[in-house]
Every structure is written in structure tokens, then in C-alpha cells.
Amino acid sequence: MKTFGGPAILLDRDDINTDEIIPAKYLTEISKMALKTHLLEDLLLDGKPFDNQSNTMQKTQVVITRANFGCGSSREHAVWAFEVNDINLILAESFARIFRQNMFNCGILAIELKKEELSSLFSMTGNITVSVDLNNAEVTAASDNVAESAKTFSFTLNSFDRDLVSAGGWLPYADQRY
Amino acid sequence: MGKTIAQKIFSAHLRDTPSPSNVVLDIDVVMCHEITTPIAILDLMEKGMDRVFDPSKIKAVIDHVTPAKDSKTAMQGKILRDWAKRHQIVDFFDIGKNGVCHALFPEKGFIRPGYTVIMGDSHTCTHGAFGAFAAGVGTTDLEVGILKGVCCFRSPETLKIILTGSLSTGVTAKDAILSIIKRITVNGATDKVIEFAGPVVHSMSMAARMTLCNMAVEAGATSGICAPDRVTAEYLWPFIKEDYQQIERAVEEFEKWQSDPDAEYAQILEIDMSELTPQVTFNFKPDQVKDIADMEGTQVDQVYIGSCTNGRIEDLRDAASILKGRKLAENVRGIVTPATPLIYNTALSEGIIKIFMDAGFCVLNPTCGACLGMSSGVLAEGEVCASTTNRNFNGRMGKGGMVHLMSPYSAAATAVTGVITDPRKFL
Numbered sequence: 001m002k003t004f005g006g007p008a009i010l011l012d013r014d015d016i017n018t019d020e021i022i023p024a025k026y027l028t029e030i031s032k033m034a035l036k037t038h039l040l041e042d043l044l045l046d047g048k049p050f051d052n053q054s055n056t057m058q059k060t061q062v063v064i065t066r067a068n069f070g071c072g073s074s075r076e077h078a079v080w081a082f083e084v085n086d087i088n089l090i091l092a093e094s095f096a097r098i099f100r101q102n103m104f105n106c107g108i109l110a111i112e113l114k115k116e117e118l119s120s121l122f123s124m125t126g127n128i129t130v131s132v133d134l135n136n137a138e139v140t141a142a143s144d145n146v147a148e149s150a151k152t153f154s155f156t157l158n159s160f161d162r163d164l165v166s167a168g169g170w171l172p173y174a175d176q177r178y
Numbered sequence: 179m180g181k182t183i184a185q186k187i188f189s190a191h192l193r194d195t196p197s198p199s200n201v202v203l204d205i206d207v208v209m210c211h212e213i214t215t216p217i218a219i220l221d222l223m224e225k226g227m228d229r230v231f232d233p234s235k236i237k238a239v240i241d242h243v244t245p246a247k248d249s250k251t252a253m254q255g256k257i258l259r260d261w262a263k264r265h266q267i268v269d270f271f272d273i274g275k276n277g278v279c280h281a282l283f284p285e286k287g288f289i290r291p292g293y294t295v296i297m298g299d300s301h302t303c304t305h306g307a308f309g310a311f312a313a314g315v316g317t318t319d320l321e322v323g324i325l326k327g328v329c330c331f332r333s334p335e336t337l338k339i340i341l342t343g344s345l346s347t348g349v350t351a352k353d354a355i356l357s358i359i360k361r362i363t364v365n366g367a368t369d370k371v372i373e374f375a376g377p378v379v380h381s382m383s384m385a386a387r388m389t390l391c392n393m394a395v396e397a398g399a400t401s402g403i404c405a406p407d408r409v410t411a412e413y414l415w416p417f418i419k420e421d422y423q424q425i426e427r428a429v430e431e432f433e434k435w436q437s438d439p440d441a442e443y444a445q446i447l448e449i450d451m452s453e454l455t456p457q458v459t460f461n462f463k464p465d466q467v468k469d470i471a472d473m474e475g476t477q478v479d480q481v482y483i484g485s486c487t488n489g490r491i492e493d494l495r496d497a498a499s500i501l502k503g504r505k506l507a508e509n510v511r512g513i514v515t516p517a518t519p520l521i522y523n524t525a526l527s528e529g530i531i532k533i534f535m536d537a538g539f540c541v542l543n544p545t546c547g548a549c550l551g552m553s554s555g556v557l558a559e560g561e562v563c564a565s566t567t568n569r570n571f572n573g574r575m576g577k578g579g580m581v582h583l584m585s586p587y588s589a590a591a592t593a594v595t596g597v598i599t600d601p602r603k604f605l
Contacts, residue, residue, distance in 0.1 A: 160197035
């Protein structure tokens with residue numbers, strides 16, 4: 001099975017929507033790779049434009065964010081824009097339904113953590129790397145700051161979501177079964 | 179224990195239960211447009227799976243950018259067009275016959291009470307107005323829908339919203355839904371179906387119910403839903419009269435798609451609509467809503483009347499009742515896009531198009547266009563638009579633009595004065 005995790009970036013805001021993740025003007029692309037440089041292009045954090053070309057962003061494989069992530073449009077382009085940037089995991093308090101389903105349909109992970117657990121990740125210093133133990137349903141965040149101890153939280157992954165991840169998404173799953 | 183409408187529809191369409199909390203449903207209508215479908219088509223082709231489960235249950239339209247604005251959008255249209263032809267999809271709507279999907283497909287009678295409907299478009303929840311379960315999905319779900327005629331959902335919980343009292347003059351379904359989203363927030367109905375009920379909904383036209391259900395997704399809902407009744411039967415009558423002969427029989431038949439009195443809801447909210455005034459959004463989230471009185475005087479550069487939310491003939495009539503004999507304010511651009519050719523034609527014969535043109539509006543062909551900043555009325559940085567559409571997200575109608583969502587009455591009043599204006603002074 002695919003493994004999940006890597007260097008993380010913190011997006012400290014609720015309700016980050018699909019238009020911020022990938023603006024509609026790029027929906028005319030029929031190649032997923034064309035979305036690569038436009039990920040999070042219209043994101044505002046604290047009312048200021050987010051730098052989607054920063055060094056941190058280039059290295060990021062995991063997004064840590066707040067509630068209702070991915071609300072708005074049904075565009076799977078939002079998930080693909082993460083995918084083509086090698087981002088394979090998003091940790092949030094909650095996800096919008098369609099976005100969450102799109103994540104699992106593409107065989108990548110959307111994990112829900114409790115509000116206080118996320119807050120403790122947001123308060124960590126240093127650069128954070130996240131790893132996932134799918135068998136035990138645990139996620140661990142470690143910092144490169146030696147003074148900061150690693151934090152491990154358990155999460156729930158229902159059997160169907162787990163099946164989607166191991167099948168590599170909804171299309172191979174459904175093709176075999178229906 | 180009784181069942182909600184959504185639970186009844188789920189039971190009637192159950193194909194599989196892959197986990198205790200997931201269900202796979204048979205889908206009655208798979209709707210497709212040229213933005214999210216071409217990638218699904220190309221992927222199926224690449225995988226050697228270029229098939230459709232049932233061409234009669236697939237409906238397709240080119241609506242988001244039409245006529246094509248550039249080579250890329252032309253190619254998206256071509257991929258959809260070629261695919262529809264290759265698979266004998268009869269209900270494919272191209273230039274001259276095309277319109278905004280969530281206005282066009284209901285108008286063709288494709289949506290019936292008790293149906294399951296999916297589309298690669300978040301505003302698919304609109305079709306719940308017919309007592310259907312209608313959900314927006316991503317491209318992979320769409321792909322599986324096209325190939326297998328199934329889709330997976332979590333078992334639905336229902337939030338029932340009972341609208342009591344009555345809407346006063348100048349206050350519409352748009353104002354009602356904006357006030358509801360403000361109350362329950364953009365996350366208030368995530369993973370739930372919103373069942374709209376009560377005397378206000380019962381007395382609404384299908385157009386108004388569609389406006390109400392259209393924005394259910396802005397509160398996170400999977401589908402909006404209204405119990406089908408005589409109004410539903412009358413709207414659908416041209417398409418169902420052969421089946422029922424008498425309208426009473428259709429109304430009776432539709433009753434099986436009503437919630438049982440002892441149905442279990444996640445939550446029930448009762449909201450009195452009598453004191454509601456026109457509503458308008460501020461900032462970048464659809465739950466950031468104020469009484470229009472608190473936003474009056476805000477300058478706008480553009481007024482946009484159209485979309486799957488408010489581009490129907492009833493909406494154009496509302497706006498025209500204010501615009502008649504009046505002009506756009508100086509420095510304000512007005513754009514109206516009737517949502518379908520039938521609406522456009524009706525507006526022509528009723529003299530509504532002339533009213534818009536005399537007021538100084540640009541009349542566009544039916545298209546989604548500017549609503550999502552793709553074409554035909556995109557804002558420049560720093561510009562403000564009074565719009566009858568459904569999303570005020572940052573950059574939605576153009577990078578750096580601000581969108582204030584409002585009803586067609588309010589948009590028309592704002593067009594005339596050039597600043598956000600309570601429409602009731604014109605009515």
C-alpha cells in the first residue's frame with residue numbers, strides 16, 4: 001500500500017475553499033500537471049496573499065489545516081493540484097463532503113483530528129514532518145527542533161475509506177465490484 | 179420509526195453497503211458538463227473503459243464557457259460533443275440549445291420526485307427542489323457514474339428547516355436561503371441533506387424552490403430537498419401527463435416521496451420568515467450576510483443577473499419590474515444572462531429583454547461564464563459586483579474582485595442607483 005506523510009505546512013484558517021485551492025480559470029486545463037504552479041494561488045491567510053511558491057511549499061507533502069477544508073465547488077482539480085505537487089495527506093478538523101470524497105476517490109488520505117489536537121500541532125516550533133501508521137490508525141508529527149517532542153494521535157478510518165486507499169481509488173474499486 | 183424523503187430514496191436505490199456507514203446507490207440521472215466531464219472521458223479512454231452504463235440516463239450540456247472563448251475551452255466542448263455522439267447520448271445540448279445545466283435539465287423534465295441525480299458540479303443540489311436526492315460529485319465519482327450508474331454516499335442525516343410565516347414584498351427565496359446560511363454557517367449542514375419544509379416552501383414556485391435548494395451546498399449540504407406536491411406536478415405536467423392522465427394521480431403518487439411524520443431528523447429548525455428583509459453578503463464567505471439596510475450605499479462597478487441560482491424567467495421578471503422605465507446608474511455595467519434559450523425566448527416575448535436593453539444592460543446568451551470568473555463579465559482587481567449568483571469567495575468572479583450576493587430585485591435596484599440598495603423602495 002502507498003505510504004503517506006512527509007514535510008508539513010500549516011494553513012491556519014477555517015473554510016479554505018476550492019476556488020482558493022485552484023481558481024476556476026484553470027479548469028480549462030485537461031492536463032493535471034498544468035495545475036501544478038497554481039495550487040493555493042488565491043489563498044488569503046490573515047487577509048494576506050499566501051506565497052504558494054515559497055521554499056517550504058516546494059518541499060511540502062502534508063497540509064495541516066483547520067475546519068471545513070475544501071468547501072465550495074466539486075472540482076476534483078483541487079485534489080489533483082495537491083497530487084501533482086506530491087502532497088499526499090491533509091490533516092484537518094473537518095472536510096467539505098465532496099472534497100473529502102474526492103481525496104479518497106483518488107486514493108489519497110484526508111484525516112480528521114480533534115480541534116485541540118490540531119491546535120497542539122499549530123503550536124509546535126520548528127519544521128514539522130508527519131508520518132502515518134495506517135495499520136494502527138495513528139498519525140505522528142515530529143519537529144526538527146530537538147526541544148519539541150513528537151506528538152502522536154489516533155484517528156478513525158472506516159473500512160470503506162481504507163478499502164479505497166488500498167484499491168488506489170474509487171474507479172478500480174467500483175470496476176471490480178459493480 | 180418513519181423515514182425521511184432522503185432515506186426513502188436511498189432505500190429504493192440501494193445497490194450495496196460497502197461499510198456500515200456507506201451506501202452505494204443506483205443513479206437515475208448522470209448529468210455532465212464540459213468542465214468536469216472531459217477529464218473523466220479522457221481517463222476512461224486511456225484505461226480502455228470508454229463505455230457508458232445507459233445513454234438514456236446521461237444528460238450532457240456545454241454551459242460553463244459557451245460559445246468557446248479560446249482553444250482550450252473549444253477542446254473541452256469538442257471532447258464532450260464527440261463523446262456524446264460516439265455513445266448516442268440523445269440528450270446532449272450544444273450551442274443554440276444549451277443553457278445553464280441546473281436551469282436547463284429541470285426545464286426538460288429530466289428530474290422527477292424520488293430520483294437520484296449526480297453531476298460533476300456542486301450546485302447539483304438544486305434538483306432536490308423536485309423531491310429528488312441530487313448531489314454534486316467530483317470527476318472520479320462522475321466517471322464511475324458514467325461507467326457503472328452507481329455512486330457511493332454516507333448514509334444521510336437530514337436537517338429539517340421549517341419556514342413559517344410568509345415572505346413580504348421584495349423578499350425572495352434568495353433572501354431566505356442567505357439568511358439560513360448565515361444562521362447555520364458554511365459548515366452547518368456538512369454531510370447532511372437539508373429538507374426545506376413549511377408553509378413558505380409549500381407556497382413557493384418551482385423556480386423559488388430551486389433557488390432555495392441551489393445554495394444548500396453553501397452550508398455544506400449534500401442535497402437540498404423539498405417534498406414534491408401539486409406545484410411539482412404542475413411544473414412536470416407536460417412530461418408526465420401520459421403517465422398519469424389526471425394531475426391528482428400524479429400528486430398522490432408523489433406523496434410516497436414525503437417524509438413520514440415520525441421520521442428522525444438530525445436537527446429541526448423552525449424559522450419565521452415574516453420579518454425577513456432583503457439580504458446581501460459581505461466579505462468572502464456565503465455565511466457573511468447582512469440585512470441590505472446595513473450595506474446600503476456600497477458602490478458597485480458591475481451588476482450581474484443570471485446563473486443557476488437566479489437566471490430563471492421569474493428572476494428576470496422580478497428584476498425587470500424595477501428596471502422598467504429606468505436606466506443603469508452612470509459608471510455601472512449591467513449584464514444579464516437568461517439561463518436557458520427557453521427563458522431567453524420567453525423574456526423576449528414578454529418584453530423583458532427590451533426593458534433590460536433600454537436600461538443599458540448587455541444581454542448575454544445563456545452561460546455560467548462570469549459566475550465563476552471563467553468568461554463573459556470577469557471583474558478587474560478592486561472591482562465590486564452586485565450579483566444574483568451563489569458564491570462570494572475571494573477571486574470567484576475575477577482575482578481581486580468583490581462579489582455581493584443578492585436577489586434579482588436587489589440587483590436591479592442596485593443597478594439603477596449604482597450603490598447597494600433596498601429594492602422595496604422601488605416596489
